[in-house]
Amino acid sequence: MNTPRTALAQFTVKGVVDYCTVCECCGRTNLKRTVALMPLDCEGNEEGQVSYYGTQCAADALRWTMTKVTNTAQLANRQHQERDDWARRIISVFGPVEYATHWEQAHLWISRNPNSTSSPSKSIADLLAQARTQLTDTALGPARPHTVAEFRPHWVLWDGAKVRHTVAVLPDQDAARQKLRTVQRELRARRVLTRAFTVQALDAQSAKESAHAAAALARYKAQNDAEGWLTGDVRDWR
Ligand SMILES: [Zn+2]
Known part of the structure; x- marks a missing residue:
């Protein structure tokens, strides 16, 4: 052949x-x-x-040489895995606002990228397209979950500043609850108080990222409310 x-x-x-x-x-x-x-x-x-x-x-x-082929292929696999992880984080954070208003998209975008001067709507659309291309690439196996419909609930332990732990709620909710309590108890012993809440995401790593995005958004809103200038026209950013 x-x-x-x-x-x-x-x-x-x-x-x-x-x-x-x-x-x-x-x-x-x-x-x-x-x-x-x-x-x-x-x-x-x-x-x-x-x-x-x-x-x-x-x-x-x-x-x-065969050694060079093997080494290059293994490196490519690792890079493929890293791009998959990146893509899951992008879809978990931005997928839910894909059809949101420009105002909502801009809020999320600016809260995460305070110095960005690019159009939030276009940036989000571009990132989501790249992420979907990655997760539907079948060179190394079947397509991976990449839609909002495939999000799964995760519990996130939040200490007020950062995520301490994430756990997939499913398939075993009792085991997940037990794990969460154990981690929470350990943290409490170190005088770290945490609050648990639910985040929908493609995987645990993405749930962590989504929680940080939600916190950044809340901070951004609080800051802007305090400064009282939250009246601009988002069409400027399109
Ligand atoms: Zn052959």
């Missing part, structure tokens, strides 16, 4: 997967894992579909 086009093609290594065990280059089966290779066009842009090659065939296609 080594067509001349493949032989000449340039690839970028998207990562390594273990659910695909057949090399699409030579047809070898029962591989422990395969390397996801994305073809690049002559300008270096990703073009077309990912192919899954055994490490040896990937090394041949890239003209690399």
Whole structure:
């Protein structure tokens, strides 16, 4: 299957997967894992579909050593995971205000990015689009949850300034409550008083971020109310 086009093609290594065990280059089966290779066009842009090659065939296609292929693929997996985490945080924080008024979007945006001069609505739309592209990328497996409908409740322990702990309420609410009480008791022993509340988010890390965003928003509103200038026209920011 080594067509001349493949032989000449340039690839970028998207990562390594273990659910695909057949090399699409030579047809070898029962591989422990395969390397996801994305073809690049002559300008270096990703073009077309990912192919899954055994490490040896990937090394041949890239003209690399197998060690370099393995190391590059493992790094790519970690970076993919980090981008997934980022994307979940973005969707958890900004997904709920996607269809909010410009005024509400601007409040949230400015509370988190006080020095931003870009349009809040456009910035939020751009971030959400990037985040969805990331979580629906299937090079390394099926699409991950990425919609507000897929949010799950999380309990957040808040000490008045920062999040101390987050726990997924489901699937075992009793276990979650027990965990929360244990952490709360430990913190109390260290004289840290916390309050628990519920946040809807894609994962625990995102719930923490959402809680901080809510706190930033509350602070921003309180500050502006105190200064009494909260009367501007948000259309200026569009
Ligand atoms: Zn092969």
